[in-house]
Amino acid sequence: MDKSKINPERVYIPSSDSVEARPNVLYVGHERPLPMLQPHWHAQVEVNYMVRGNMDYRIGRQVFRLQKGELVVFWGGITHQGLSSSEDADYVCAHLPLMDFFRLRLLPDIQNQLMQGSILICALHDPADLLNFVRWADYLRFGNEAKVENALDELLLRLERTQFGNYQLLGPSEPMSIEYHWRESTSHLQLHIARICSFVGANFREEITVTDIADAANLHPKYAMNVFKRSTGMTLNKYVSLLRLSYAQAMLTKDEINVIDVAMDCGFGSLSAFNKSFQKLAGKSPTTFRRDSHSRLGIVGERSRDSGRH
Numbered sequence: 001m002d003k004s005k006i007n008p009e010r011v012y013i014p015s016s017d018s019v020e021a022r023p024n025v026l027y028v029g030h031e032r033p034l035p036m037l038q039p040h041w042h043a044q045v046e047v048n049y050m051v052r053g054n055m056d057y058r059i060g061r062q063v064f065r066l067q068k069g070e071l072v073v074f075w076g077g078i079t080h081q082g083l084s085s086s087e088d089a090d091y092v093c094a095h096l097p098l099m100d101f102f103r104l105r106l107l108p109d110i111q112n113q114l115m116q117g118s119i120l121i122c123a124l125h126d127p128a129d130l131l132n133f134v135r136w137a138d139y140l141r142f143g144n145e146a147k148v149e150n151a152l153d154e155l156l157l158r159l160e161r162t163q164f165g166n167y168q169l170l171g172p173s174e175p176m177s178i179e180y181h182w183r184e185s186t187s188h189l190q191l192h193i194a195r196i197c198s199f200v201g202a203n204f205r206e207e208i209t210v211t212d213i214a215d216a217a218n219l220h221p222k223y224a225m226n227v228f229k230r231s232t233g234m235t236l237n238k239y240v241s242l243l244r245l246s247y248a249q250a251m252l253t254k255d256e257i258n259v260i261d262v263a264m265d266c267g268f269g270s271l272s273a274f275n276k277s278f279q280k281l282a283g284k285s286p287t288t289f290r291r292d293s294h295s296r297l298g299i300v301g302e303r304s305r306d307s308g309r310h
Contacts, residue, residue, distance in 0.1 A: 012036045012082065019044065019076075019095050021233060023242055024281070026152070027095040030137040032085065039081040039190055041232050043242055044095035045114070046076045047159065049124070049133045053089035057082055059119050060172045060194055066091075066121075069129070073120040073159065077197035077239075078172065079190040079231075092133045094140070098246030100152065103253060105160050110169065115201030117172030117194060122162050132158065172198060192217055193231050196224065200236075204243040205267045210236055244268065245281045252286060253293040259286045 012034040014020050019027050023043035033048075033055045048057075054067045059080040066072055074080065076095065104111070114120060132154065139151035172194065199216035200208070213236060214224035228236050244266040251262050263274035263286075278286050 010034060014040055023234075024097050024099075025095075026097055026100070026140065027093075028137050028140040029093045030134060030141075031091070031093075032089050033082050033091050033093070035084055036081045039079040041079050041193065042076040042095065043232075043234070043239070044076050044097055045101040046072075046074055046080075047094040047096060047155075048072045049092045049129070051090040051092060051130065051134065053086035055082060055085035055089050055091065060117055060190075062119055062170050062172075064121070064170075067123075069125070070121065070123050071162065073114065073162070075114050075117065075197070075201065077201065078117045078194055092137045094137070094155065098243060099249040099253075100156065102247050102250030104156055107163055110163055112202065113169055113171070116198045117201070119170040120162065120167055121170065122165060122167035124162075124165075129158075189227065189231060192219060192224070192227055196228055196236070200240055200243065204240055205247065205265065207267060207269065208240065213240075240267075241277055242281070245278055248274070248278065248286070249282065249289065252290040259290075262286065 019025070019042045020040060025044075027044070030051075039058065048066060049071045050066045050068050052068055054065050056063065056065050057072070057080065059072075059074050060078045063083070102111075106114075110120065136151040136155050139147040140155075143151065195217035196213055196219075199213055203212075210221050210225060214221040217224055219227070225236050228234070228239070232239070234242075248262050248266045251257065251265070252259075257265075259274075260271045263271050266274070268274040268277070275285060278289070282289050284292070
């Protein structure tokens with residue numbers, strides 16, 4: 001991509017209010033995909049459905065073209081970049097908070113691979129998909145609380161059904177499908193972040209330390225913390241805590257297991273530490289969150305949504 005020929009009004013430029021800075025926000029857009037000047041990172045799972053035309057995307061080491069009627073799902077913790085799109089390109093893009101992703105009843109292997117940087121690509125051949133994705137985007141962006149809850153439930157169910165069809169999982173270690181070069185310094189930086197996110201995605205429910213994470217990425221712990229904060233705007237400890245607490249939220253919405261068991265299963269060493277961290281993230285105790293989640297609008301009614309450019 002020749003940056004000298006790019007119109008700055010026709011590219012995606014992150015801001016302090018965009019998806020990178022708000023990990024618990026459900027973002028939805030139905031628009032023409034804009035190219036990105038550089039790769040970006042966010043702590044949500046991204047879902048892109050191509051309504052019309054095509055777009056070229058780089059996710060980790062993979063570069064591929066998403067065609068009309070195709071769907072891609074990937075963990076935004078793997079750095080990615082929209083490269084270019086056809087003149088008629090139109091897509092629905094959703095950024096799911098981790099709580100919603102962990103609510104999905106996917107095969108454990110699929111969920112684990114996505115959290116470690118794999119990419120799920122599939123062609124959806126249900127004639128209703130085109131109308132449904134557009135309707136879900138409209139409901140999620142502009143609907144009342146009942147429409148938001150209905151659309152989110154239907155979207156999650158549709159994503160669950162992808163595992164029953166013809167889908168492809170591209171592993172993060174596979175070679176790029178299209179030749180595309182970044183500056184060497186940028187490439188190394190993104191590789192560090194990818195290794196960190198892959199290790200954390202596979203092990204966040206265990207008792208892991210910054211040293212464990214840095215060792216997995218072949219980095220010094222201090223450098224790992226600095227490069228992660230500089231690249232993502234989030235500390236490593238906060239990132240691990242976000243994954244753990246999002247998983248806990250999902251467990252509390254669908255299971256009746258004891259709160260202390262949720263805390264232990266999510267990697268917290270004590271119930272008091274879990275309660276304190278959960279209150280800070282969700283604004284309420286785990287017990288209150290579980291009670292409210294049993295009301296269909298208890299969570300969605302309080303969660304921020306964004307209908308603008310992200």
